[in-house]
Amino acid sequence: MSADGSRAVGSGGAGGTGGVGSGGVGGSGGVGAVDAAGGVGGAGGVGAVVGRGRRFRGASVVVAPVLFGIAVLVLWQLVVTVGGLPAFLLPAPTAIAEQIGAQLPVILQTTAVTGGNALVGLVLGFVLGVLLAILAAGVRVVSDLITPVVLAASAIPIVALAPVFTTMFGSTTEIPRRLVVTVVVVVPVFVSTARGLRQVRPVHDELMVALAATRRQYTRFVRLPGAIPYVMTGLRLAAPAAVIAAIVAEYFGGLQNGLGSRISSAAANTAYARAWAFVAASIVLGLLFFLAGLLAERLVTRNRPGGAS
Amino acid sequence: MTGTGTAAVELQGVDKAFGSVRALAGVDLTIDAGEFVSLIGPSGCGKSTLLRVVADLEEPTAGSVAVAGTSARQARLDQRYGIAFQQAGLLDWRTVAENVELPLQVHGVGKAERRRRAAELLELVGLTEFAGSRPAELSGGMQQRVAIARALAPSPRLLLMDEPFGALDEMTRERMQAELLRIAGETGAAVLFVTHSIPEAVVLSDRVVVMSPRPGRITEIIAGRRPPVAADDLVPDSLDPEAVEDVRETGAFFEAVTAVREALRKGAATDGPAG
């Protein structure tokens, strides 16, 4: 594979983002060993579209989406004010902006809580996912036991586990939400890392045999470095998913001090513009995590021709 | 520099079967120290399998294999040979110099010594200025030169090459052939070279081994036209690329090419009932 394919692999992350709704909250892959690869492949597919988007360097790349965005905002404002759309359906952009200004301290505080939960869960889940994948790659039995469980986890709605953790750890701590995020993050990180560890090019395999390398040297010189782009792809997939999980977990009860509960309580009090202000904060937080994951990936893999083709 | 007295490779009655497919049947072949031998034949004739048996990447079903006077396995463990594949197979995440150092690193050579040796080898293949580059920044031909430098790192007396120039364009390929001849001359290493190009086999080799499939076997051995290098000529850049060009235009070269082609055709004719 050349630059193109590698990009698909490298930015499989965006695919995970595709999974966000799914990869994030519910899962990213499918069930069954074959499906797992397909799932990630599909994710890579999404990534490639991102790549393609990035390659257009003309002015229209910036101008077209910006114009489109402005047009949508203006149309939105017109429909609401002139067309008299009721606020519960969609409040005007200006009303939302007003609420963002008025509620800024609360918004920042709430965003920090959710962001903190997402970050702790992301780090925990990332470490756990990578370690499990390395263990599974080294010990056949571990792989046979863990892989089906992780693949099943990718298909089930993990956020629904929130009440379990709340019951186990109590509803007054941050731990339940962080654990939900952890489980959500483990899935794509494990799948992607395990895939990277499996993808040793045959020529490298032969080379190491010809060099009479030991198993440990093989792992150190070929397998681990080769898997790093995949590990980073897993991280990029997981980062925005962590935010979504942290928000959605709150809908299932537990401590009510994050973005999710603010949105639902504002909506319940018919303060729709305020609810949308918190939605906007969620979007910014999600983008922040996504871009951080993207940056981390680019930094680590910048010297590679195309990820791990 | 040549010759410790033992042959570089000695094969006797080597058989190799994959299930019911006889990839190699009764192969006898001796490669002398410093000798350049090419294996040529249609696909499926077992030429790559033969090289892999010598490299201890495959185990023969029957027969004996001696490399540098010892078993193939021991020769691999002792790094008595260097190997280059059709794909350069460089590790993307290492610099060019670090790739050349890999075999030494695997065998516990110290950092300073590795550096020194890598610099020396990169000079030999003419890539000194790319020592710090990543493989992806190099052209296909340059990558293959790095792979050759890597194969030479443990100073082997035997170089195994499995269609190393197969993926290169014709111009690059001819340059690489001259380069390889110079390197082989300078290091005095024996070379076992798998190819499917008749002119390539003829211009490089002391002997061209013609093989045919089903079962894979040696049908004929023809003298090649490797340009002679005088003993006192063994200094860097001794082998002028033009000397190789000259060989390509001699009548003897064309005769050898014709001989190999006919041997190949004969091999194909005896292959199967249709022939």
Added chain:
Amino acid sequence: MGSRGGRRLRAAAWALAGFALLVALWELAKLVLPAGGVTLGGTRVLPRTDDAAMPHVWTVLARLGVPEVAGAAEPRSVAAAIASSALFTLGLALGGLVLGGIAGMLLAVLMQRFAVAEKAVLPYVIASQTVPLIAIAPLVAGWGGKIAIAGWAWQPWASVMVISSYLAFFPISVGMLRGLTSPRRADVEMFRSLAAGWWTTLLRLRLPASVPYLVPAVRLAAAAAVVGAIVAEISTGTRGGIGRLIIEYAQSATGDPSQMYAAILGAAVLGLVAAGAVGLLELGLRRYRGSVA
């Protein structure tokens, strides 16, 4: 053939062992860890393991056979309640998947046809996948009972389906677009040399070529639709689905969470069923695969 079947059987056995290991870990935690959990510096680092927090696995399973409400006139077992709720949710998710899938495919065709549309819209489609759009679920809930379309009053379950379709929409549109643009230049040029129009090229080349990309996208979308439906039920308060059932059981059963845990198991099974259904679809479309490595 035999060895392949054997390998499958072996993989299935290992998978079962994997799940058995999970159960064993759960029971081991109950056995070994202190019942009240471990608290370090005011934070509970190990969970409570008493029956009120971690009931035995068999207690949860036994709960399935018990009537949902003790002494009710028409007793319904917990298992029956969970099964019917899960089916209800599955129906909503399926509806969401179909709606979102159709919309996603149409948008993809539009983006393929008009480069301007792709340039303008695609960044938002990509970005929308990275941001928590599910957060708007409580807002869509507000539509219930307040609007009517052509005389049809908006039902709460319709909100659930809209959210579900919204989540399913994005993976499909992006996967489909990638598939539509996947044919090699040579293939496209061959169609052009045959004077085939855009429509013929779409029908005969681009659509078949997009199947291998669409299948994984549908797998992602199906999982997204299920999650979307469950979350939407909770935040809209729609009754009848598995998400709402989890919350109801959670609220009604302090001191004995086994009924709620049974419902959560039901949600997990629902996810697996949806994934299995996509797997079957994949089998049916197998002949279009293979062009993509």
